[in-house]
Amino acid sequence: MTPQGSVWIISLVFIGMVAVIFLFTISGGGRFANAAEKDHVERRMELIRVGFFSAMMIALIFVTFFTLVRFPIPPQQGSLGASQVIVAVGRQWNWELSSNQIEVGKPVEFEVTSDDVNHGFAIYDPEGELVTQVQAMPDVTNKLLYTFTKPGTYHVLCLEYCGVGHPTMRADIHVVAAATQGGQSK
Ligand SMILES: [Cu+2]
Known part of the structure; x- marks a missing residue:
């Protein structure tokens, strides 16, 4: 409903x-x-x-x-224990990601910050639907925990107007099937 x-x-x-x-x-x-x-x-x-x-x-x-829906922002202190961690830095006007490969079905921790002004770190799925977002702020690291459930190319866009280049702030994230290691995964 x-x-x-x-x-x-x-x-x-x-x-x-x-x-x-x-x-x-x-x-x-x-x-x-x-x-x-x-x-x-x-x-x-x-x-x-x-x-x-x-x-x-x-x-x-x-x-x-x-x-009640579970609050989507995880605890901000200490480790979240995710096997994948991506550091995301926003700046006028691009996103810098420490990696743009993510394994599907495993939690990923985004550590989001900004080099200059406030930005909105937003991830959209291949169909263009917003899946998760957090504020990117200077001198602060905001943690976001998310598990991607379907593979594909996701897009990071900025949700907060940050100057003339705001619409060009875009990065791609490739969510791929889990790698097979020693035959443990399937
Ligand atoms: Cu921005």
């Missing part, structure tokens, strides 16, 4: 729940035989309201927890 679809369903469910409370309140109001009955009904209504909103909060916590 698309994120928009999920948001629609969640919104409609909660709108429905609030509507039920309104209808319940309206239908129960303004007809008490005496003060004791009014107190009794009001206490019952309060219990129902508290229970209802508690249930809503608990449901919301569960829905939120189980629909």
